[in-house]
Amino acid sequence: MKVFDLQCEHGHRFEGWFASHEAFEQQNAGGLVVCPICGSTDIARQVTAARINTGAAAPADAASDALAVPPQAMWKFMRSLVDGSEDVGERFAAEARAIHYGESPERSIRGRATADERQALAEEGIETLSLPVPSFLKEPLQ
Template sequence: MIQYSLSCNNEHKFEAWFKNADAFDVQASQGVLECPVCGSADVNKALMAPAVGKKSNQKVALSAGHPEQKALRDAMNKLRNKVMSEAEYVGDRFAEEARKIHAEESESRGIYGEATSEEVTSLVEEGVDFLPLPAAPEDHN
């Protein structure tokens, strides 16, 4: 798995995970990438800073009301709501349905549901493209 910083033509910045480096190019050429803020399909890789770990005695202080956090939370909720309103909920059959769609044994459509960590690992190993649905903040209360 690889994480890319992305930006859309409206200069919204966000991140996404991909199976490998080629997966971004394939998804971008198919037009399936979309900015979670504005919905633009004109998405490109953004410049990325190297990941530098913090020192063990260093603390990160961001308040819950920080504007960037609110924007990110709003964007995640918008994406979650879009998927849930436009895709089919398949429950614990997610891995099975994703495999059928990947193998073209079932119609191509958006689905969401639940999968165990073992099922997720198998889907990745089999080359089935999928993304986790962002968790809503209220899911953790």
């Protein structure tokens, strides 16, 4: 398994896991490598620091292991958030308030809110989670 540091045309950096360098090149050329932040397919490899496996296991509390989540698990989690919620778009702040104050049925929603809207919701005690969802996860799987 090859792990590459990648960056989209907008400067978003992320990590990609591939079977080989050739697999990355083939997928990238086919537009299959997508930025998880903005959905761009204009992706370039970045300089990656070399890693040498010595065979010795790292300590259980090593910082590098703290967030070790396989990419497939992360995509599955993000897909479950999208599939299990209603997209209310630009009405997110208004709908979150309506749910919070019992004016609308309680349910999971997702949408877009400005930083000011998120701050106002927080001041009212309405918890939200800011999570960039790539555009390809918003569409049904084929």
